[in-house]
Amino acid sequence: MYKKLLFIFLILTVVSFGQSVPKSPFSNSLWLGLEGGATLPQTDYKDIVPNYFGRVTAEYFLESWDFGSLGFVGFGGMGKVSGEDDRKIPSKLAADVTEYGGGFKFVFNVSESVYPYLLVSGANITYKVKDDATGNELNKVITIGNDNDHSLRIGGEVGAKFPLSDMFALKVSASMYATSEDWLDDYWNDVNKDWYATVGAGVMVKLFGGVKDTDMDGVPDDLDKCPNTPLGLKVDIDGCSVDSDGDGIVDEEELALGTDMNNPDTDGDGLKDGEEVRNYKTNPLKDDTDGDGLKDGDEVIKHKTDPLKADTDGDGLSDFDEITKYKTSPVKKDTDADDLMDGEEVNTYKTDPLKSDTDADGLKDNLEVKQYKTNPLKADTDGGSILDGAEILRSTNPLDPKDDVESIKSEVGQAIVLEGVVFATGKSDILPESEAILTKAYYTLKDNPEIHVQIQGHTDNVGNKRKNMDLSLARAESVKAFLIAKGIDGARITTAGFGPDKPLVPNTTAANKQKNRRIEFLRTK
Template sequence: MKQLSKLLVVILIVAVGMNNLQAQDENNPWQIGFGVNAIDVFPTGDDDALTNFGFQTGSFGSEFFNANDHWNILPSISYVSVSRYLSDGFSVGVRGSLNRIENLGDVRVDDLSHYAVDGTVKYNFLKNTKLDPFVEIGGGYTWVDEIGAGTINGGIGLNYWFTDNIGFTIQSSYKHAFEDYLVKHFQHLAGLNIRFGGTDTDGDGIYDRDDACPEVAGLEAFNGCPDSDGDGIEDGKDDCPNQAGSKEMNGCPDADGDGIADKDDACPNEAGLAALAGCPDADGDGVADKDDECPNEAGPAENKGCPWPDKDGDSVLDKDDQCPDVAGTVANNGCPEVTEEVQKQLNDYARTILFDTGRSSIKAESTSVMVDIIQILNEYPNSKFTVEGHTDSVGSQKLNQTLSESRANAVRDFLIDKGIGASRLTAVGYGEDKPIATNNTRAGRTQNRRVEINLIK
């Protein structure tokens, strides 16, 4: 325990010196730690040094976590540390540790005393988190059985904070001795940390750790937070911290008395409705008068407060009418419906379309009938149609199928070229599969060679 006394004296001297550092803005800048440490020589493979002690060890890195065979642990508090936070995650400190060496590599030895004093520079990666990883570098002096030497150290660790002030830490460091006669080794630490030393940044007599507004001077009644407008509501809970108001309005004024704070009231000097951000609605249509183009005539918001028109008088409002300038039916979204008579007339025209023999090119003499078809299609702008191609049974079935598809597409392309929307027309070929007359006579075959344009229902 003689060594422990020396160690504690050194730590206290360093702590007093560190207390003279410039004050920091962070709460709890001081941290003390204590716990147990384990010394492990085996993973370093420090053959030369161990030879000087009369022992040999294994290769670097082997059996790093073999605590039973290689770790040396003193079953009591065997390290104490103190550190001071600087800024940006950096802190400096000093740590002292004691141990008893019984394992040097794979070899058992008589008890060798081990104690060390180390200076540390630590960097914490995260702020204000329970899991707090860090890296550490530093240097110090280590004695093994009264033989001492300087070391340079590097380590990694992890804190877990149960509260803002108390946490658990684990750490592993490698200590590289400058002198050949001292053994290089790993030191593992596990223990508790305590943080303390709060400051009063804003000078309001309330320490930062207890100050809800540590950087702004405030009142004790509000846990250190200010009340700038003096309305008895602290600024953090006051929706209008620079304008005196009432508690009912969360610290804001209500000039027109409509129960809506002026800051939220689109019409602060005219009493109105909460649903309309404090503005009035004379015609009760749910559109505030300031936004209502017909303030005295109820209408929907989509039409700026005015009623929807129905220009063609077909009982389908223009907004829903796909043919607002032509009277239609409700069932057909305001557009006229294709009747059976119109469908028949359309196909009477379509069946007269003539093509060059064995080809899909439309003959010039069919131009007039195509014009008639276009006029009918334009009268029903929201209706969609299928252009169907048919052939007689002369020739191969495959050739007839191809020809029917080509002729159907030729008619569709012609109609699209003349202004009919492509999305309204679909082309399909049926070849010789759907005859309307016998294929055994010339007249029948003539009827079967046709194009039909049918409404898609």
């Protein structure tokens, strides 16, 4: 039994260590206590039968040391000790026990919420032994020895006190007492004396004295700069809550917030609770405050987005979608700088928010959508063979395929016959039916400003050669004048007249002569 009591005391003490060492609330104070519990006897009756006890105590403690307080205890109480043994008469026995005595108590100052203690005491006890079945007092009729009805007992007690406030405390205890006589069960044994143990609990009230500590944090009120610290929190020497986890928030505030005072990042989002509360105004209990699918820490540290806004740049796409799905910038509403917000491109126009010209037609997506009303997903909106951007440069209508005139494809040094250029007979006047082919020549030069050409005139062999030479040059000059009138720089165009000297085919038939009467387009640069 001694070993069990010592074990209980050690457990209470060890559990309490590791907490801040407070000023004892029992220092220089008088306390009145009331407790009760069960008795567990060890007598000549072989079977232990638990019964009750009750006790009133008065305890006065001296000025405490850092490690604890020494007190003087006086007490008085009563109870009953019982036993059973089929070998004895009577088989069931009960003794009414009354005690009064005193002792020394030491309360260990290791925690502000649990104070283990050790008590050594002595007492005078009187007892009346009865047949528990009939209630009749035995009066030493059946025993050997004298008729003593009192004894001394000594013993030890371990327990713990639990302060509820400056004035009240709870206590639990376990004790063991040895008696000086062997008459507790009305049987005498010259080998072993009777003894009994108790386990109990009670309440204590302070009558006067002691250190006033309203918040019970171990720091007296006259020294406590934070006299209303919640019970159970660690405090510093000034009585103010500490920051146990080093997150920038003291434990008292964490208690109010509901965060974990032993975990600097309660929600595991990569930001300390203090940073969330003080700097970013995010929720320290929710790892994704704005619900955009990104942890607050990733938003602040990695992506530089606003953890309070699901769409930091206000472009119509959540930060999560921009980063993980579309690869756009979550802090720039128009990633490709085409004057369309990323959200418009994705949700409304279905264009690529990473390409300013989704269909690569030479026009930015915003110009196609807002100005020219062309399709930003189709390079040639009208299907007429000329890209929308080229049509805008030509000043043709990208929505009308009829004005889509292809340019002439040629290499430097290559001569191409402009089929369809028709002149008045014997003159250099260009007839209207030449408009289509000359327009193609015009767009070739307009679309390719780096190209230089020579316009060459040719005739058949009919008539005076000198006149044919002059006529071929005059017709080449007419074509040049047409192109200059359209806006082509004349410095890019030279002319030459070869008359009948370079026929394509022999001038033997009317059809061949028609082929030889021509204008050629020679790229010189």
